[in-house]
Amino acid sequence: MSIARNLIVLIMLTGLSTTHKEGMSKTVKDIHSRIYTIDSHCDTPMFFPYKIDIGQDNKTFTVNPLLLNKSEDDGPQDYQLKVTIPQMQEGLLDAVFMIAYLHQGARDAKSSEKAVQKTENILKELIRQIEKNQQTAGLAKSFADLKRLKKAGKKAIFLGIENGYGLGKDIDNVKKFADLGVRYITLSHNGDNDLCDAATKSYQEHNGLSDYGKEVVREMNRCGIMVDISHTSEKTSFDVLEVSTKPIIASHSSAKAVHNHPRNVSDKLMRAIAAQGGVIQVCLYSPFLKKGGQATVSDAVDHIDHIVTTVGIDHVGIGSDFDGGSELADAKGAADMPQITAELLRRGYSEKEIAKIWGGNLMRVLEKQKK
Numbered sequence: 001m002s003i004a005r006n007l008i009v010l011i012m013l014t015g016l017s018t019t020h021k022e023g024m025s026k027t028v029k030d031i032h033s034r035i036y037t038i039d040s041h042c043d044t045p046m047f048f049p050y051k052i053d054i055g056q057d058n059k060t061f062t063v064n065p066l067l068l069n070k071s072e073d074d075g076p077q078d079y080q081l082k083v084t085i086p087q088m089q090e091g092l093l094d095a096v097f098m099i100a101y102l103h104q105g106a107r108d109a110k111s112s113e114k115a116v117q118k119t120e121n122i123l124k125e126l127i128r129q130i131e132k133n134q135q136t137a138g139l140a141k142s143f144a145d146l147k148r149l150k151k152a153g154k155k156a157i158f159l160g161i162e163n164g165y166g167l168g169k170d171i172d173n174v175k176k177f178a179d180l181g182v183r184y185i186t187l188s189h190n191g192d193n194d195l196c197d198a199a200t201k202s203y204q205e206h207n208g209l210s211d212y213g214k215e216v217v218r219e220m221n222r223c224g225i226m227v228d229i230s231h232t233s234e235k236t237s238f239d240v241l242e243v244s245t246k247p248i249i250a251s252h253s254s255a256k257a258v259h260n261h262p263r264n265v266s267d268k269l270m271r272a273i274a275a276q277g278g279v280i281q282v283c284l285y286s287p288f289l290k291k292g293g294q295a296t297v298s299d300a301v302d303h304i305d306h307i308v309t310t311v312g313i314d315h316v317g318i319g320s321d322f323d324g325g326s327e328l329a330d331a332k333g334a335a336d337m338p339q340i341t342a343e344l345l346r347r348g349y350s351e352k353e354i355a356k357i358w359g360g361n362l363m364r365v366l367e368k369q370k371k
């Protein structure tokens with residue numbers, strides 16, 4: 001990005017910054033109408049036990065403080081969802097990956113079977129809600145689905161699973177979940193499981209990917225499910241790159257060189273992921289973005305800049321982790337996503353580059369999963 005180009009962009013974008021749609025600049029609106037915008041990670045289904053509906057307007061409800069990483073002593077907490085269909089409409093966001101999240105629990109046969117059942121229940125409830133909201137949204141399994149839905153003025157919901165624990169000990173569950181529509185599986189969460197070692201709460205039990213984990217990666221390749229290395233240890237991630245015949249993703253991780261956190265991706269790993277055509281989806285969780293305090297859109301875009309500088313424009317995207325703990329000072333949910341576009345424009349990114357960051361790169365990786 002040349003200085004001259006930055007100057008031109010600056011002149012074009014004077015008065016760009018505002019939070020709500022009414023004040024959103026025409027440039028940002030126009031870009032969002034032409035490109036595909038995808039958030040690769042949100043944990044909204046985690047709130048299904050509270051009888052929420054992804055199609056509802058934002059209502060406040062009371063949740064267990066543990067869900068919001070607070071202590072029991074804090075008492076019940078008021079909460080508003082950050083990702084709903086109305087908020088996606090307000091934020092001109094075309095698609096999200098909604099995730100069936102499994103907390104890492106005991107790994108005996110019975111507990112593992114329960115984790116599989118729980119995964120299936122969450123996914124089926126999500127599918128039920130998507131069908132219930134078919135006037136405004138639809139289930140997406142491919143880039144073609146997203147294109148069709150956007151054309152019809154609807155939001156696209158992709159399915160993912162966060163934690164391979166949800167596969168239990170039966171490799172056939174990969175195919176079962178692929179058939180339900182799952183398009184990526186995060187191999188672990190916080191803590192080792194039967195598949196691999198995690199980045200946090202790990203005893204380095206397998207020294208990377210286990211034999212079962214290798215089998216799972218091959219089966220995911222066969223079934224068209226993207227392998228997600230967010231949450232896995234660095235050694236696990238390199239093992240995955242050795243086994244996988246398809247490009248992989250980090251669905252919600254940021255850059256370790258910008259802020260040193262075990263959940264972030266090192267430059268070395270970033271280069272290896274990029275060399276195989278994969279993508280790193282920058283997470284909007286403050287502790288991954290900067291040291292102390294609440295991060296801003298600008299902090300998040302610093303991570304995007306670093307990935308672009310290190311491995312190029314074709315290997316970066318956005319995975320917010322909204323409703324999983326993320327919130328930026330100036331972008332609190334799906335309704336505020338245009339703030340990111342505005343910041344990218346301010347820094348001199350072209351529409352073509354923004355289209356890659358906002359979803360083009362991720363859809364390229366998804367398409368590559370097909371045989």
Ligand SMILES: [Zn+2]
Binds near residue numbers: 162231252324
């Ligand atoms: Zn996560």
